[in-house]
Amino acid sequence: MTDPARLAEIIADHAHREGPLLPILHACQRAFGCVDAAAEAQIAKALNLSRAEVHGVVSFYHDFTPAPDPRPAVELCRAEACQARGVEALVAAAQGAAGGRVNLKTVYCLGLCSVGPAARVGDALHARLDEAALVALVNAQ
Amino acid sequence: MTPSPTTVRISDDALALACGADGVAAAFAAAGCTVERVSSWGMHWLEPLVEIDGLGFGPATPADVTAILDGTSSKAVGRIADHPFIAGQQRLTFARAGRTRPTSLGDYIATGGWAGLTRARAMTAAEVLTEVTASGLRGRGGAGFPAGIKWQTVANAPGTRKYVVCNADEGDSGTFADRMLMEGDPFQLIEGMVIAAHAVGAGQGYIYVRSEYPHAIAKLNAAIALAAEHIAPFKIEVRVGAGAYVCGEETSLLNSIEGKRGEVRAKPPLPALEGLFGCPTVVNNVLTLAAIPHILSEGGAALYASLGVDRSKGTMPIQLAGNIKHGGLYETAFGITLDDLVNRIGGGTASGRPVKAVQVGGPLGAYIPPAQFHLPFDYEAYTVADALIGHGGVTVFDDSADMGAMARFAFTFCAAESCGKCTPCRIGSTRGVELIDRIRSGGKGAPDAVESLPQMHNARKAGRSRADDLQLLEDLAETMKFGSLCALGGFTPYPVMSALKHWPEDFGE
Numbered sequence: 192m193t194d195p196a197r198l199a200e201i202i203a204d205h206a207h208r209e210g211p212l213l214p215i216l217h218a219c220q221r222a223f224g225c226v227d228a229a230a231e232a233q234i235a236k237a238l239n240l241s242r243a244e245v246h247g248v249v250s251f252y253h254d255f256t257p258a259p260d261p262r263p264a265v266e267l268c269r270a271e272a273c274q275a276r277g278v279e280a281l282v283a284a285a286q287g288a289a290g291g292r293v294n295l296k297t298v299y300c301l302g303l304c305s306v307g308p309a310a311r312v313g314d315a316l317h318a319r320l321d322e323a324a325l326v327a328l329v330n331a332q
Numbered sequence: 333m334t335p336s337p338t339t340v341r342i343s344d345d346a347l348a349l350a351c352g353a354d355g356v357a358a359a360f361a362a363a364g365c366t367v368e369r370v371s372s373w374g375m376h377w378l379e380p381l382v383e384i385d386g387l388g389f390g391p392a393t394p395a396d397v398t399a400i401l402d403g404t405s406s407k408a409v410g411r412i413a414d415h416p417f418i419a420g421q422q423r424l425t426f427a428r429a430g431r432t433r434p435t436s437l438g439d440y441i442a443t444g445g446w447a448g449l450t451r452a453r454a455m456t457a458a459e460v461l462t463e464v465t466a467s468g469l470r471g472r473g474g475a476g477f478p479a480g481i482k483w484q485t486v487a488n489a490p491g492t493r494k495y496v497v498c499n500a501d502e503g504d505s506g507t508f509a510d511r512m513l514m515e516g517d518p519f520q521l522i523e524g525m526v527i528a529a530h531a532v533g534a535g536q537g538y539i540y541v542r543s544e545y546p547h548a549i550a551k552l553n554a555a556i557a558l559a560a561e562h563i564a565p566f567k568i569e570v571r572v573g574a575g576a577y578v579c580g581e582e583t584s585l586l587n588s589i590e591g592k593r594g595e596v597r598a599k600p601p602l603p604a605l606e607g608l609f610g611c612p613t614v615v616n617n618v619l620t621l622a623a624i625p626h627i628l629s630e631g632g633a634a635l636y637a638s639l640g641v642d643r644s645k646g647t648m649p650i651q652l653a654g655n656i657k658h659g660g661l662y663e664t665a666f667g668i669t670l671d672d673l674v675n676r677i678g679g680g681t682a683s684g685r686p687v688k689a690v691q692v693g694g695p696l697g698a699y700i701p702p703a704q705f706h707l708p709f710d711y712e713a714y715t716v717a718d719a720l721i722g723h724g725g726v727t728v729f730d731d732s733a734d735m736g737a738m739a740r741f742a743f744t745f746c747a748a749e750s751c752g753k754c755t756p757c758r759i760g761s762t763r764g765v766e767l768i769d770r771i772r773s774g775g776k777g778a779p780d781a782v783e784s785l786p787q788m789h790n791a792r793k794a795g796r797s798r799a800d801d802l803q804l805l806e807d808l809a810e811t812m813k814f815g816s817l818c819a820l821g822g823f824t825p826y827p828v829m830s831a832l833k834h835w836p837e838d839f840g841e
Binding site: 208209210211212213214216217238247248251252253254255268270271272273274275276277298299300301302303304305306307309311314316317318319 | 346347349350351376377379502503504505506507508511536543544545546547569571572573574575576577588589590591592593594595609651652653654655656659660682691694695725727728729730733738741745749751
């Protein structure tokens with residue numbers, strides 16, 4: 192659930208910027224773990240946009256989610272360069288380790304293309320993963 | 333008198349951090365050394381690379397610290413600047429890589445920082461434009477459009493409100509030069525943007541960085557704050573993407589900054605005339621803008637134009653990625669062959685198996701077989717060979733790669749990342765996945781019960797042969813290539829058709 196007073200502060204922090212919507216959505220996602228329907232409505236009203244416009248933007252970008260996911264997340268790169276370095280062979284084991292407890296997400300490219308397979312947990316990056324290292328990383332969350 | 337502590341230089345580039353650089357740095361600090369965090373030399377197989385008095389050791393772990401300080405480490409690689417991987421390069425854009433602390437203004441100034449800007453500010457806008465045009469610099473984002481002509485268009489456009497936008501939405505797999513530049517030498521990018529602003533008369537700049545690059549975002553924000561007085565009255569702000577690959581397309585990027593869905597705009601109008609918020613806007617890639625300070629330094633434009641081949645002038649920071657033994661950043665003049673890059677410099681595959689294919693230019697680039705490794709790195713030569721240089725990423729695959737699966741992945745990726753505005757990309761990508769699945773599974777037999785119904789008069793009543801399906805795939809590729817609004821749909825046929833052409837056996841033949 193978003194806190195309307197906190198969201199109002201976030202909106203006020205960014206409202207003076209050119210094109211404030213994306214910075215507001217990022218801050219909202221960071222603060223509440225999601226941009227839900229209530230937040231969309233409040234942001235729309237504050238920026239004098241329609242709720243449909245805001246929802247259209249929220250649903251377009253992968254980084255914004257309609258509901259918070261309390262599980263820890265591990266983002267695994269499965270783009271071409273990491274595929275060339277064998278990430279696909281690790282996926283089943285990582286999924287097994289993650290089960291329903293860890294949110295194992297796919298990303299396309301972390302910019303670590305010469306030292307993959309690579310993964311990201313928050314702002315911490317991990318490279319040169321083999322099956323054991325990836326499973327350990329998932330289990331550590 | 334106690335001896336002064338040993339100074340140890342270790343990169344704080346995201347790639348070095350991912351390989352454990354922080355742990356190594358902490359171990360050296362615990363051993364009483366002074367640790368300086370510098371940018372990365374770009375020899376990624378050696379990261380974390382430790383530098384002491386010019387000598388390198390890598391890849392280092394905390395356990396290596398004692399041996400490195402004793403001088404008995406087996407991980408010594410000799411003088412870094414003389415390493416064949418470094419000595420063979422012509423580094424202009426990445427001249428500071430490995431040598432300076434990324435957010436140290438002192439280091440930047442000591443290595444010639446702001447010289448291009450100072451000189452540019454003493455010139456008229458027209459003179460700056462002339463030099464940029466004379467250098468032959470072309471956009472490094474992929475399209476290769478001459479930067480000078482783009483700037484001239486913005487400068488000539490009517491209006492007092494103009495923008496400089498840096499496209500740092502480096503989403504292509506196999507590319508990391510933008511990230512390394514932003515993390516390793518952010519002031520150079522800032523300087524390039526200020527020069528662009530001076531040339532076209534812009535007052536505000538934006539750097540649009542993908543959210544997958546938190547370290548680059550932090551470095552840029554720190555550098556912009558430190559550089560504020562050098563760049564005033566120009567202002568630069570970092571804008572963070574939100575996980576949409578298509579926002580690397582310039583018009584989609586502008587929509588995203590404006591707070592809209594990252595949908596592609598039809599061109600014309602060109603962003604140079606009606607860009608951000610409808611105002612004339614320079615949109616350039618990180619590497620294009622970062623090349624500018626060198627070009628505007630004394631004699632820089634002529635030197636730049638003297639490098640390279642034909643109409644591909646200057647240097648290109650090439651990124652060696654994927655299954656390659658010596659991966660990293662290799663900046664060199666245009667004209668180098670893939671054979672040199674992959675086999676001589678890159679040392680072949682990391683797995684030790686034979687090279688099967690390289691993909692040049694990211695997810696939208698063609699797969700090139702070893703038989704074509706004589707191709708010179710040059711925009712026009714690649715176009716002739718139905719390939720593209722793109723952002724200069726070279727992703728190597730060994731013989732275990734299934735090129736049919738890679739072709740399918742190209743369509744899957746396009747389907748996942750399509751902005752949905754144009755039909756060939758939005759629908760063609762999904763039809764492409766289905767079609768490749770059908771071809772790889774041996775084709776489709778007789779029509780099913782629904783297709784056989786009399787009211788399904790458009791359904792095909794006879795089965796399709798493999799040749800029919802391949803023809804259909806070719807038609808689909810043509811439609812996407814010529815009917816899509818941007819490069820996402822328009823270039824997805826490159827990896828697909830090149831894979832089919834060179835490795836038909838991977839498509840179930």
